[in-house]
Amino acid sequence: MDAIQISEEKPPSLILAICLVTLGILSEIILIPVFSTLTSDLPIFLEKKELVKSINLITLSLFIKIAAGILQLILLYSWSKALERNIKNTMLVFQLVYENINEDKRGTLSLFLFRLSQMKINSWAFPIYAFLYAFGAIIPVLNVMNIPALIFLAIYLHSLFSVSSDLSKFKNMIYFHLLGGIPFPIPEIRERNVIVVAILSIITLNIYWLYLLIKLTKEISNFINADMKIRKHLTETLK
Numbered sequence: 226m227d228a229i230q231i232s233e234e235k236p237p238s239l240i241l242a243i244c245l246v247t248l249g250i251l252s253e254i255i256l257i258p259v260f261s262t263l264t265s266d267l268p269i270f271l272e273k274k275e276l277v278k279s280i281n282l283i284t285l286s287l288f289i290k291i292a293a294g295i296l297q298l299i300l301l302y303s304w305s306k307a308l309e310r311n312i313k314n315t316m317l318v319f320q321l322v323y324e325n326i327n328e329d330k331r332g333t334l335s336l337f338l339f340r341l342s343q344m345k346i347n348s349w350a351f352p353i354y355a356f357l358y359a360f361g362a363i364i365p366v367l368n369v370m371n372i373p374a375l376i377f378l379a380i381y382l383h384s385l386f387s388v389s390s391d392l393s394k395f396k397n398m399i400y401f402h403l404l405g406g407i408p409f410p411i412p413e414i415r416e417r418n419v420i421v422v423a424i425l426s427i428i429t430l431n432i433y434w435l436y437l438l439i440k441l442t443k444e445i446s447n448f449i450n451a452d453m454k455i456r457k458h459l460t461e462t463l464k
Contacts, residue, residue: 245293248296255286255289300442305385308392322460326403330402340395350378351381354378354381387416389448390413393412409455
């Protein structure tokens, strides 16, 4: 297996996901005293001391939101980067495996390699989303820009959801075919519908989205870690 160059695979960071979710929640908690005073006692809110305190809290909340937003962009990018690298490495390994297996197994492996080559994440949509997202955050007056930003995010997530789910299912099938059984199953990444995700995020006031950031990060990370172990077992078996 020394004849191929395998890129290092880095699963998305669960710690990063937890940090950004924590920051997102914290940015909202900080604003509770501001809204509480504003709605319950407007005269007190307008007092100089209270007004300065509120402005400081709003500013702090804004900086925390910006930090959480940057971490979210990094995390979303790491999802596709990890999966794309996994697909590339898998194709390299399986192309070499093809030369070392029985003829009756080559047909199935050829079909899998073709299917693998068709698994494309619409990564082009992510930088457009990131630009529009940042532009809307920097210039709140133009926050309407978040509408097209969400459209490009939906395009990106739709392809990522589809590819990640199909990839984990196909991996279990092909490993079982090649090895006649596997030491442990590859954790499957749950198939999700981007429209359902959007609706649930709106209904739960973004709580579902924060949950998904952690949940999907964990699923992709578990999948990649398990897949690397199985690939190593496969190559050692063929040796």
